[in-house]
Amino acid sequence: MRDVVTNLIKNYDGTGRYLDRNAIDSLKSYFETGTARVVAASVINANAAEIVKKASSELFDEVPELLRPGGYAYTTRRYAACLRDMDYYLRYASYAIVAADTNVLDERVLQGLRETYNSLGVPIGPTVRGIQIMKDMVKSMTEDVGVLNTSFIDQPFDHMTRELSEQDI
Numbered sequence: 001m002r003d004v005v006t007n008l009i010k011n012y013d014g015t016g017r018y019l020d021r022n023a024i025d026s027l028k029s030y031f032e033t034g035t036a037r038v039v040a041a042s043v044i045n046a047n048a049a050e051i052v053k054k055a056s057s058e059l060f061d062e063v064p065e066l067l068r069p070g071g072y073a074y075t076t077r078r079y080a081a082c083l084r085d086m087d088y089y090l091r092y093a094s095y096a097i098v099a100a101d102t103n104v105l106d107e108r109v110l111q112g113l114r115e116t117y118n119s120l121g122v123p124i125g126p127t128v129r130g131i132q133i134m135k136d137m138v139k140s141m142t143e144d145v146g147v148l149n150t151s152f153i154d155q156p157f158d159h160m161t162r163e164l165s166e167q168d169i
Contacts, residue, residue, distance in 0.1 A: 001095065001099060001103070001104045001107075002099065002101055002103045002104075003098075003099035003100060003101050004026065004027075004030045004099065004100040004101055005027065005030065007101060007103070008023055008026055008027065030100050033100070033149075033152050036142075036147045036149070036150075036152065037097050037098050037100065037152060038098065039142060039145060039146075039147050040094070040097050040138065040142045040147065040150070040152075040153055041094045041097055041098050043138065043141045043142050043145060044090060044091075044093070044094040044097075044138055045094065047141060048087065048090055048091070051090060051134055051137050051138065051141075052083055052086045052087050052090060052134070053083075054137060055086060055130055055133040055134045055137055056082065056083055056086055056130065058133050059126060059129055059130045059133055060073070062129065063126050063129070066082075066123075066126055067079075072121070072122055072123055072126070082130075085127070086130050086131075086134065088109065089109065089130075089131050089134065089160060090134055090138075092104060092105055092108055092109045092156070093105070093134075093135075093138075093156040093157055093160070096155065096156035096159070097152065097153060097155070097156055100152065100155070102155065102156055102159040105156055105159055105160055105163075106163075109160065110160065110163045110164070113164070114164065124164050124165065127164060128161045128164050128165055131157055131160050131161050131164075132157065132161060134157065135153065135154065135157035135158070138153055138157075139153050139154075
């Protein structure tokens, strides 16, 4: 797994350059948000089960046909798979929040996911909505523990929703 620092140094080393003002500013920004990133990851860790449970409940309230016969979450097995996937998205989002980099999402979550979901008939729209609900919950919970600027939380969740949504399904 890579992070902002590793990627930045790799890019500058690959071109044989010293770190310039842009690189220093990028590092400074990353380290200034470091404590907030760790707090957000701690919030996710302490509340993961609750976040998944409440987000799935909200999603199923918005899209009740998912739970009806023929809906993707209709059987117990499918319902459990839905919750498992939401937990994966949340866990990997926490890694990406700390790293300030979405590479882990591409490598471990998104690569091949669209194809898998398509082959299983998993609807992408509700998946994207579930990720957005979890993002909103994490931001709110992180604000509740005193982090004023939670904009960095958007990055991994928005990356996942954008990548899942960009495909014609």
